[in-house]
Amino acid sequence: MAELHKDFLFVLIKSLTTSEKRQFRLYVNRLGINVDAKFLLLFSEIEKMKEYDESIIVQKKISTKQQLSNLKAHLYKQILVSLRMNPSHQNYRIQLREQLDFANILYQKGLYKQALKILDKTKQTALELDEKTIASEIIDLEKVIESQFITRSIEGRAEELIRQSTEISKQNHYATELSNLSLKLYSEMLTHGYVKTDEERAEIMKIFNAQIQKITFEKLNFTEKLWYFKAHVWKNQLLQEYKYTLKYAFLWVDLFHNNPEMIMSHPVWYIKGNTYLLKVLFLYGNIDILEDRFRKFNEAVYSSSFAQNENLQSLIFLTHYNTLMNIHFVKGEFFSGTKIIPEIELKMDRLRDKIDEHHFMILYLKMAAMFFGSRKFKESIRYALKVIESKGNVQEDLLFHTRILILMAKYESGNDEDYDEFIKATLKFAKKMKKPDEFHFESVNFFKNLNNLTPHNQLESFKEFDKKLQVFAGNEYYRRSLLYIDIHGWVKSKVRNVDVIEIIKEKVRYKRAH
Known part of the structure; x- marks a missing residue:
């Protein structure tokens, strides 16, 4: 039996709405095709399946195993033709x-x-x-x-077409150069992650400057400006220069607000721009601006004029709920944050075929962190295990910090039944990482020693680790490591003997004052 995501036809049929299925049958009937046509029988059979099972199709003699591949390809094409005619997919x-x-x-x-x-x-x-x-x-x-x-007008028409063709060719050249640069930087972020050394930083700047120096910003139209801002956002993300990431994320989103008709033309990039903007505002912790921009985003994407399709619904879902949880984190509102988790999980189930595993794991990690903050440590561990037991392609840093969260929850709950084994597994994981650094090993060693100390010595251990985390926080290449889970805030709360929520609220007050 094939996995759901491996059979494209099954996933496509299961994604169809009731009206889209009805239109497909009407479309087939208009073609004058016999109701017993094999591809229509195949459609009806797959529609009934909960999981794709090829053997059922062969047993019911809808198709032989040898002919099935061609029949599925034909059905796939006919469904796409039908969807193309559907007004809801017209753009x-x-x-x-x-x-x-x-x-x-x-x-x-x-x-x-x-x-x-x-x-x-x-x-x-x-x-x-x-x-x-x-x-x-x-x-x-x-x-x-x-x-x-x-x-008779060919002379004037010829000059006009030559002028238009030359002008558009130049603009397409700018768009190609900038889109290539953006894609290259995005690829670097996915394959190698954030820069961790001066050498890696120099390499990114070399890639960036080789392309960007050819561009004259004043000559760019909307699309080229959009790619220009994207390239700067991704470059600064890679360099962990969040001040400039924020600057260009603002420019990206406000480019749309200054050209509102383009929101309808490029809804995906409007959502993506807001995703980066809201994410960096969260990292800065400025709750007032974050909530204001979140409100504007929701007003735009939930308005009747905003384009609607399954892809956009998935992107809106991710941006909306990631930001909503981030707002709860910044405010230290963990208890109220846990109340929205059932709602998120319900929507995750509906969108499971449309969102990649990595994005789901980020949501599960945030849920685990939310339960940790509300002192529901058993639930925190349960959700964190969903991440580390995932079969999908999840970033190493995300997996490591999920393990750290589990260790924090085990320590807080006193559930040390398999504590030592989990420490060993985490150390083994860190050693197998592509680019492990000092932060990873210092964190594991801290937890390894912690459980064997007396309460007084534990406090001293927290103080020592607090000093090390302060050093890491001052190093631009380690800064990213401290953003997944607020381990530093948790350590500070132990040093000062206060709830971690108090540390978070102090940060919010500080950000509002500055």
């Missing part, structure tokens, strides 16, 4: 492409004037929406038609 890009297709058909029939009329109108819309790739394709077809359909 301006599909509509522009549709008009370009119509113009191509008219051209092939020799109806040049009609084709040119559609192309001119579509081109203007594409340029207004800053869709230069489609505009470039339109101009290419206009050139082909004009070279065959001679009119």
